[in-house]
Amino acid sequence: MSYEYIITSTDGRVGIVQFNRPKALNALNRELMAELMAALDVFDADDDIGCMVITGNEKAFAAGADIKEMANAAPVDMLDNPFIDYWDRLRRIGKPVVAAVSGFALGGGCELAMACDMIIASETARFGQPEINLGIIPGAGGTQRMTLAVGKALAMEMVLNGRFLTAAEALQHGLINRVVPTELYLAEAIKFAAEIAARAPVALRLGKEAVNAVYEMPLQAGLAHERRLFYMLFSTEDQKEGMDAFINKRKPEWQGK
Numbered sequence: 001m002s003y004e005y006i007i008t009s010t011d012g013r014v015g016i017v018q019f020n021r022p023k024a025l026n027a028l029n030r031e032l033m034a035e036l037m038a039a040l041d042v043f044d045a046d047d048d049i050g051c052m053v054i055t056g057n058e059k060a061f062a063a064g065a066d067i068k069e070m071a072n073a074a075p076v077d078m079l080d081n082p083f084i085d086y087w088d089r090l091r092r093i094g095k096p097v098v099a100a101v102s103g104f105a106l107g108g109g110c111e112l113a114m115a116c117d118m119i120i121a122s123e124t125a126r127f128g129q130p131e132i133n134l135g136i137i138p139g140a141g142g143t144q145r146m147t148l149a150v151g152k153a154l155a156m157e158m159v160l161n162g163r164f165l166t167a168a169e170a171l172q173h174g175l176i177n178r179v180v181p182t183e184l185y186l187a188e189a190i191k192f193a194a195e196i197a198a199r200a201p202v203a204l205r206l207g208k209e210a211v212n213a214v215y216e217m218p219l220q221a222g223l224a225h226e227r228r229l230f231y232m233l234f235s236t237e238d239q240k241e242g243m244d245a246f247i248n249k250r251k252p253e254w255q256g257k
């Protein structure tokens with residue numbers, strides 16, 4: 001499939017989507033988001049892909065939703081328009097998704113990174129929800145995900161006063177997984193994703209689902225859900241293979257079933 005606003009590639013079992021709107025600092029317009037989701041759906045359905053990486057360029061992961069596209073929107077346009085739903089659709093991708101972030105991850109760009117499962121950042125990454133400067137608030141999960149990640153005090157500063165987090169601060173507050181030198185950020189994210197992609201595919205999907213259930217369910221329901229997923233994995237060949245490989249001191253060979 002050919003795309004205008006993204007570039008897709010693969011590296012072993014890792015599917016990579018790179019935003020390609022550098023002049024607009026990868027501002028997320030409707031077409032870009034549609035292409036992103038189409039590409040992720042293709043990778044999600046491909047048995048040869050185990051994990052995905054979403055990235056931008058060194059200067060910007062994405063500087064937010066496209067302000068020029070939104071500027072004259074009426075509420076009913078926003079309601080009728082599935083644009084913001086794309087961020088929710090990212091949650092429904094079954095395989096793990098890693099955001100490789102350098103430079104600006106602002107507004108909808110920060111929300112997109114947070115909707116991924118893990119974030120690898122360059123030293124120059126900056127995370128922020130500056131919507132207050134536009135007279136609005138985050139609309140694609142920023143008030144919720146940021147607060148769950150970094151806590152109320154800092155989230156309030158970010159949402160109400162447009163405070164940015166450096167990569168080091170984002171790491172310290174648990175928003176991201178690791179910070180790496182800028183020139184290596186994409187290679188490190190792909191390496192990280194490749195390690196994950198080599199693991200048992202069904203367990204990866206269910207592990208992701210179980211962790212994400214924390215955001216959707218009270219503890220008792222989440223624990224019950226985890227237990228059911230745990231039991232379900234005992235119906236897979238990979239569970240038999242993984243335990244047999246451990247007992248016989250050999251490397252497991254995953255079948256993804």
Ligand code: CAA
Pocket residue numbers: 023024025027028063064065066067068104106107108109111130131133134137138139140142
């Ligand atoms: N939408 C549309 N265009 C954008 C953009 C955005 N979010 N961010 C940057 N651009 C464009 C600029 O308009 C500019 O285009 P022109 O050359 O045609 O003028 C180009 O990208 C380069 O930007 P700057 O000249 O501003 O670059 P800079 O290095 O001086 O500043 C910046 C960088 C601080 C990131 C600044 O561009 C900026 O503040 N951008 C907006 C960030 C923002 O407010 N994001 C939130 C958007 S709203 C949202 O995302 C809602 C939501 O929750 C879904």
